[in-house]
Amino acid sequence: MGTTGSTTPGLSMSRRRMYPDENTSYIRLGCPKLIRGVMEDWKYYPQCCFPDWTPDEVHWGGLFHGCEHMELCTVHEVVILDDGGSKQYSITHVDGDEKLTAACWNWLQEPQPARARVLFVENMSSQVLQMLGTKYNVDPSFFLSSMNWVLSRCYQEDPKPKESDHVTVILPFIRTTRNQQPIERASPIDIPSDGQQKIIQGMSPPYGMTLLQDLLAIHMVRTPTTSTIISYHPRSNLHGTCAKHLQSFLQHSDNSLILSISEDPTAAFILIMKYVLQEWDEAIGILYNCMIELESDAIGNVSVKVLQELHHLQAHVLCYRALLEHFRKSVAFVRELTPNPLTGARPISDRERRFSADLTKSELANLLSNITRLEEQILMFSDQTQRVRLLFAKLLKVIFPCFLAAVSLSPWPIFTNLTIVQRVFCMNVREIDPRTIGTLAQYAGTTIALILGTGWLVVVLNPLSSFHLGRHYIMQRLMWPIFYVYNTISRTIWMIRWSRRRNSDTWMG
Structure with a gap:
């Protein structure tokens, strides 16, 4: 699933990065040009922070290929205050506009007297990618994995006790949207690869809703002062992304107990996981209604089209079971994410620290319990779909014996x-x-x-x-x-x- 340590398990451009030695520690390098305060330093990303990423490797890996689009890049921000409250902002960046570029960089450089800063990036542009990577020292493998839909990657990098660490979770999930035109998934970048189109086509159930697969790609930088969470959202031509929805969800969760008590910025991370759980609940509810309608159609209208829909539904159920398993592994990874580099970094009592840790574990256990419930529902759907298919076959034999005889005697x-x-x-x-x-x-x-x-x-x-x-x-x-x-x-x-x-x-x- 993932690793915990100093080795970067991202997409690799060389044999050393593709097959890292377990005994060799990968040390993150600072940005020397950034320390000198030169504003244009972010344009040298990733070489300024990761010298082993040569320009040829960046070009071959297609780091900026997913940023070649005409949509506006928007960063939705939620600032979580020390008392658990929050406030939100949004900034729009246009490639090629020097004033907007300078304003975006200055905005990222502004100090935030808060517990955590959450950035939801919609329609990532190459300049915003370089700014975020330079400002927060983000490994390029995070952007590559996200843009290429390398699913279910969870790992911790560069843990430094009482200083910082980097945590990455890339998780696919199913969300609902208004039924405009079904698409396969929220559009990733168009890389000419045979493994690209491996996602089952999106469903268009009744009731004016569409189920489609989306991606949750989060990189969290935990520090004693202000932690940062970067959430990347792939482009979607018709249905939009969930960046704005996540911002609103986190904004309306500012009164939650875990945000007001827990000192760990993982609390915001857990709230984002709750949003994914909520989307799964809605998707499975729509899937259940779709299955009930297909079951009634199979009884009242025995046709080949209904049988095809049953096979289609069964394929979706199998896909969703695998995605829920990825979800479970991601939550389990966050639960076992030790050690917390912020432990002891803030002047709070041991009792408050233990209460915060217990609350975090309790929330994660609740998430795992709900995921188990969803998995049981999906398993029930799979069994029910199989029973409907058997019922369909029996009805076909009873209602159309002459048809079956004609088919068997057609030659x-x-x-x-x-x-x-x-x-x-x-x-x-x-x-x-x-x-x-x-x-x-x-x-x-x-x-x-x-x-x-x-x-x-x-x-x-x-x-x-x-x-x-x-x-x-x-x-x-x-x-x-x-x-x-x-x-x-x-x-x-x-x-x-x-x-x-x-x-x-x-x-x-």
Whole structure:
């Protein structure tokens, strides 16, 4: 699932990064140019923070390929205050506008006297990617994994006791949206890869809603002062992203107990997980209604289309079971995320610290319990879908026995003819097999009659045959042997007369 340590398990551009040595520690480098306060330093990302990411590796890996779009990049921010309250902002960045670029960089540089700063990035641009990566020292593998939909990656990087650490969770989930036009998923970047289109097509259930797969990609930087959570949201051409929804959800959760008590910024992380759980609840509710409607259709309208819909639903159920398993592993990873580098960094009592830790574990246990409930519902859906398919098969056998017989006997004319030919040409005559009653003359007569009859039928059915000269009247085509013999005799007599007349004219000349 993931690792906890100093090794970066992201997408790798070299053999050393692709197969890292477990005994070799990967040390994050600071940004020396940034320390000197040069504003343009973020343009050198990722080389300014990660020198092993050469320009060739960045180009080959397509780090900025997902940023090549015309949509505006919007960063939705939620600032969680020390007392658990929150306030939200939004800033829009346009590539190529120097004033907006400078304003965005200055906005990121502003100190925030708060417990945590949550940034929901919608339609990531290359400049915003470089700013975030430089400001928070984010490994480029996070952006690559998110843009390439490398699903279910959870890992902790560079833990420093009482200082900081980096936590990454990339999790696919199912969310609901208004039914405009079903799409396969929230559009990732268009990389020419065979593994890209591996997601099952989006469902369009009734009740004006659509189920589609989205991605939750979170990178959390925990520090004693102000922690930061970066949430990347892939582009979606028709249905939008959940960045704005997450901002509103977190804003309306400012009175929650875990935010007001817990000193760990993981509390905001847990609230985001609760949003994913809420989306799963809505999606499974719509899936249940869709299954009930298909079940009634299977009983009242036995057709191939209903059977196809049942197979489609079964494929979705299997996919959702796998996604819920990824969700469970991600929550379990956050629960086992130790050690917390902020432990002891803030001047609070041991009792408050223990209460905060117990509250965090309790919330995570509650999440795991709800995920178990969702998994049981999905398993019930799978069993019910299988029962409906069996019921459909039984109804098909009861209602359409003639249809099934016709299907099973559809090649009857071909095999019947073959059977007749086998019986005729197996040489069951008295001269060969004394146990039979047929004679060689009967065999020869039957064979000749079959050959002549088959040839006559082939000529009758061929409208372009030269034997009946394309006659359109059915009687003329059925009597083509008579016309053929008559025409042949007439042509022969005419040729004889014409030959005699020519010879007579030659002799007279």
